[in-house]
Amino acid sequence: MASDIKKAIEKIKKEAEEMIKEIKELDSLERIRVQFLGRKSDLIGILKQLKDMAEEEKKSIGPLANRVRQDVFTLIQKKKNQIELEKDLEEEWIDVTLPGKEKYSGHQHIITKVQRDIENIFTFMGFEIADGPEMENEWYNFSALNVPADHPARDMQDTFWIKQKIKENNGQETRILPRTQTSNVQVRFMESHKPPFKIIVPGRVYRNEATDAVHEHTFNQFEALVVGKDVSVANFKHIAKIFFSEFFGKDLEIRIRPSYFPFTEPSFEFDISCTVCGGKGCKSCKQTGWLEIGGSGMVNQQVFENAGYKRNEWQGFAWGFGIERLAMMKYKIDDIRLFMSGDLRFIKQF
Numbered sequence: 001m002a003s004d005i006k007k008a009i010e011k012i013k014k015e016a017e018e019m020i021k022e023i024k025e026l027d028s029l030e031r032i033r034v035q036f037l038g039r040k041s042d043l044i045g046i047l048k049q050l051k052d053m054a055e056e057e058k059k060s061i062g063p064l065a066n067r068v069r070q071d072v073f074t075l076i077q078k079k080k081n082q083i084e085l086e087k088d089l090e091e092e093w094i095d096v097t098l099p100g101k102e103k104y105s106g107h108q109h110i111i112t113k114v115q116r117d118i119e120n121i122f123t124f125m126g127f128e129i130a131d132g133p134e135m136e137n138e139w140y141n142f143s144a145l146n147v148p149a150d151h152p153a154r155d156m157q158d159t160f161w162i163k164q165k166i167k168e169n170n171g172q173e174t175r176i177l178p179r180t181q182t183s184n185v186q187v188r189f190m191e192s193h194k195p196p197f198k199i200i201v202p203g204r205v206y207r208n209e210a211t212d213a214v215h216e217h218t219f220n221q222f223e224a225l226v227v228g229k230d231v232s233v234a235n236f237k238h239i240a241k242i243f244f245s246e247f248f249g250k251d252l253e254i255r256i257r258p259s260y261f262p263f264t265e266p267s268f269e270f271d272i273s274c275t276v277c278g279g280k281g282c283k284s285c286k287q288t289g290w291l292e293i294g295g296s297g298m299v300n301q302q303v304f305e306n307a308g309y310k311r312n313e314w315q316g317f318a319w320g321f322g323i324e325r326l327a328m329m330k331y332k333i334d335d336i337r338l339f340m341s342g343d344l345r346f347i348k349q350f
């Protein structure tokens, strides 16, 4: 009899060991614990019967049953620790071979970058950076610059006029507008500064314009103004040559052609040698070897007078140019509307 019970106990132990080995979850482990060590389990049943057994049987079966109960309990505890540890490791597992998550940090907008480039080139040549109001009155934006009262630039089609008029210090009413050009700063600056000086005025301007790939209602310009006793067209050509060569990173030539603007006399359009082909002729320059850049000229003496200077006492040149246009040429951007589109796919490229 005793040997049968002993066999049964050994069998329980073997069964328990095999089942515990296969367990992978705590729930199933608990079921195993109840099955082998619970109050209704075979092993506990045997232990309960001990008291009714003969002394001889008790001595041989008791220690064996107790040892197996202890062994099974220990196995279950070890298994439990192992499952918990594996779970922890799984949760905290880090795959060091995965590529890192790139942190995206903001950067300067392409227009800001180009404007800084322009400012750096000019300040290197001794220019100062001047600033002025974006909301301007008619005098500084047009009249002081010798733009006639009936000039088409003052038209509703070209300018965003503000409905409300404001009173000037002299009591006169004046129309106001978001400035159409950075030239509004010319007379403002001259009123408070005595020549000689060299300034550039970068800033935002507004035009009442139908937008397309090359026209935008809000864009940026920079104005260059140099005034002194003997400033000449040759000075302009030299400074323009240095500026454009520095900006595009290659040696460029300047060509000027006669033109007309109310604020300059003489006035001229200027071209630079093609930044793509270097002057040999290509699609970008329509085979001419030259790119039209913008308008410029010697400051009209009337403008000096409007600023309070004596006529023919000073000479100077002025030149305004679109920053977007320069960015488009340098970075081969084919639509001016992209700059203010807010499209990150565009912005992130620069």
Ligand SMILES: [Zn+2]
Pocket: 274, 275, 276, 277, 278, 279, 280, 281, 282, 283, 284, 285, 286, 287, 289, 290
């Ligand atoms: Zn070309």
